[in-house]
Amino acid sequence: MECMATLGLIEYSDASPEVRAVYDDIMATRRTDWINNFWKAMAHDPATLRRTWESIKQIMAPGALDAVTKEMIYLAVSVTNGCTYCIASHGAAARKKGLTPEQHAELVAIIGLANETNRHAAALDLQIDEQFR
Amino acid sequence: MECMATLGLIEYSDASPEVRAVYDDIMATRRTDWINNFWKAMAHDPATLRRTWESIKQIMAPGALDAVTKEMIYLAVSVTNGCTYCIASHGAAARKKGLTPEQHAELVAIIGLANETNRHAAALDLQIDEQFR
Amino acid sequence: MECMATLGLIEYSDASPEVRAVYDDIMATRRTDWINNFWKAMAHDPATLRRTWESIKQIMAPGALDAVTKEMIYLAVSVTNGCTYCIASHGAAARKKGLTPEQHAELVAIIGLANETNRHAAALDLQIDEQFR
Amino acid sequence: MECMATLGLIEYSDASPEVRAVYDDIMATRRTDWINNFWKAMAHDPATLRRTWESIKQIMAPGALDAVTKEMIYLAVSVTNGCTYCIASHGAAARKKGLTPEQHAELVAIIGLANETNRHAAALDLQIDEQFR
Amino acid sequence: MECMATLGLIEYSDASPEVRAVYDDIMATRRTDWINNFWKAMAHDPATLRRTWESIKQIMAPGALDAVTKEMIYLAVSVTNGCTYCIASHGAAARKKGLTPEQHAELVAIIGLANETNRHAAALDLQIDEQFR
């Protein structure tokens, strides 16, 4: 194992049984027949691969919030952090789970607005109102 | 007008007619009888006050996304930016509009997870999969 | 020397000659008779104290840009990063150097706008136009 | 309308009258004969297109601050957020409006310095001096 | 269960058996007799409490990197994000594990420097050198 960023991606055919088990679970859970680069790059570190997948599987499954809402929250964070890969992968996931173009447009508008007013609040050095506590 | 951050807050009784008109619209739209500090501090700049309120009123109104979903997206951005005031004010707004504790807990878990994997993606120097384009 | 964050502040009367020399230069350059907490906390590490002060003195002095413009740029970064201390200290510096309330109001509006459109650009996955290269 | 990020760009010849009206105003205001990708991608959501353009036109027009100063503030935010597209587009705008290479060099130095000292301030857990309040 | 941020903290005496089990493991692992607020606030969501604790316990244990190095990395992230609570809690942890004042001073200098040059790199629109790939 060399540096992950330059080692490239571990394909299914080259993966250890431990890694294959995670790949299999990803494909079964998502009902797809391929693995995206995020997992193939992370597979150089099987412990982090497994822990991250287990967290995503648990947290992103429908619960008190539905699956599309969860993907929108994920996208709001990813856009705020400027994570190009994450915007692409979770944008695709959101659409696959049913995000409509109209919802996507409103999502983008809210993300922009919140980033604007967050900075207004910082610049104005606001005290939190009693009513919000 | 001196510096906004140190000028303090403009109360309704001290506000110009232009500012009062915005305050009145905020209270009518939100069905409350008070104005939170964000607007009172911004009122030193009436043009920004009006433009920001008009944007929020338009963007945060129920549309393709419902009001609670919109507040969750707002919170996801505010937490990622670490904006204490925004977390308090939009947390209160979200609960008022119906966010349940179970939904809030899942929201926090997703925000944390997305911030984690955003950095994994950056560290791994990922190329975007063809399937996501 | 213990941890800087908990060691508190090094006052002039307790400072080493090396630290006092920096304090003296700060007060002479700024024409004030006091040292703000940033320097008193950093004084536990005299090498960083001197290097940081030398950089600030050189970079923030009037040059191709005037002193007020430089403070506005400093504030734009500090608000975007949500650095409460920096917003307070450089807000005070900007006003002392002549920032008017009207300029401050426009500064805040631009900072908010740029943070909004930065996220629009990220969300829309834009390619850079040929004309901008 | 499908997802904006993947729908590509709406050219003038394909735009609705509502979108064309904004495009025409952008070109007239900027005295150019082309539209940059930011607007073409946002045009899938005409309401956000119009609101964003109206905000930019109002906020970035010369006022208490001149046009070049406003672009420098915009750039300081965009560099701090790491928004590649915004750095390219507003860098070009700043130069067109008269930013000199010497001013640009000082701008970059201040942005770097402020990001450095913002983190020093966070690491040192500073209390705001009475004199700054 | 109401909103976590306003619900306050769950003390050991009021905790469910599920939460107590995590609290017990935290105290045993860290050889302390108290629980810090991070866990008491998160305890309203036992699933996130357990998962987060298990991740921290696994990731922060000495491995290829020693415990103090791991805490320094944690601090570098927390300072860059401006997370006041995290800087305080992991600063205390780092000192307890052996971080010396001289090491702390160098850590702060590096964090500041990296944030500065990160922005230089963004402003200069750099292409990655072939030698780094």
Next chain:
Amino acid sequence: MECMATLGLIEYSDASPEVRAVYDDIMATRRTDWINNFWKAMAHDPATLRRTWESIKQIMAPGALDAVTKEMIYLAVSVTNGCTYCIASHGAAARKKGLTPEQHAELVAIIGLANETNRHAAALDLQIDEQFR
């Protein structure tokens, strides 16, 4: 001198004596025979070039912390800021100085974890425990 971002890179053969002196010192200090793009782009501003190089040379030299530990801290900041160039250049530097793949994997896991819990702390609106002060 025109805009740095579009001016391209200043090669050794085209550099002024002032710039060559810095280039020579970089190559001698690093025992390499080439200069990476960061410096070639910054060379349009010789004062910033010299100051930045002097800071890096001083701060990144082994001291209370060894060279590899310093590069890991640099990487933690760069990943958190999403600075692609910095991740590539300091990733290469870290490996050259001895970072092992196992250490790199743990580094990435810690960076992800800290970014996750930083947001948990923000979302939970935590007060700092007395024990940490």
